[in-house]
Amino acid sequence: MTSQENQAAYARRMHHVLEYIDRHLDQTLELNTLAEVAHFSAFHFHRLFSAWMGETFGDYLRRRRLEIAAMRLIAQPGVPVLEIALSVGFGSAEAFARAFKTRFGCSATEWRRGQAERWASQLEASHNGTSSQNSNPDQMHGKQDQAGKLRPGHHGNSPTATTEILMKVKIIERQAAKIAYMRYTGAYGQPISQFWVKTVSPWMETNNLFGRPRYGISHDDPAITSPEKCRYDAGVEVPPDFVASGKSFTTTIPGGSYAVTRYIGDGRDIGETWTGLLRDWLPASGMQLDARPCFEYYPTDATCDAQTGAFECDLCIPVVPL
Structure with missing residues (x-):
């Protein structure tokens, strides 16, 4: 070799x-x-x-x-x-x-x-209309436009401000799915958007992977892990016989029970939706996380408006009884 x-x-x-x-x-x-x-x-x-x-x-x-x-x-x-x-x-x-x-x-x-006190104070601040002044810049990653190419979108995780979110959450049983992915390591935010556009999109095109469900997996919480050690996987479902090459890898998203909520927006508040799911809904649900990863799931029929920047995806967290 x-x-x-x-x-x-x-x-x-x-x-x-x-x-x-x-x-x-x-x-x-x-x-x-x-x-x-x-x-x-x-x-x-x-x-x-x-x-x-x-x-x-x-x-x-x-x-x-x-x-x-x-x-x-x-x-x-x-x-x-x-x-x-x-x-x-x-x-x-x-x-x-x-x-x-x-x-x-x-x-x-x-x-x-x-x-808990920090989130409570930020919730109060958002109600007083000050959250936009205190929040960090949105984190970004790529979205797929109607032509099949990836365009920049927002990727939020552990924002500094949150609001009350009325979310519909359902528990579903997912089948295991093999994905091929490319890994980005470093500070979340705009670099992830560039990673999707400049690295992942050409790789997907070369391997004829457009038109398949995609995944965004943030392995680390940037509020806890040092930025230079944060890891993000940009993945796409592949056939069982797909063989990774170059700087791509394969893994299996485990099956089982997941709590899922649908996100629709331009991505600027996606971090708040993650917060609502993990820190508001989960504690009251009678469920808990296990060792499987949380991820954003982009089905093939997910809408994406190239003019407004609005897109939709499912936020998925693995759950088991408390």
């Missing part, structure tokens, strides 16, 4: 490892097990992981567990702190408390209370 092909093969193996970690955070994760997932020698895996990720396996695993815990503390306010700690792989409340305070500078309880 060429040098580029070798690099792509390494990247695909590492993507499998990161996906495996996310779906098994509540379990003991040993280097030998992950080396097997990556089909690398256990002797060399630790060094390879550090070189590829820019942090040791232990540091990455600790960071990922704490960031997922921080998100669940907000999205699941009725779940005891210890239960959340156990759900991300900490063996005791003491170990979790020490690690959480080291990472975030406060206790898990203080974090949960502080985030």
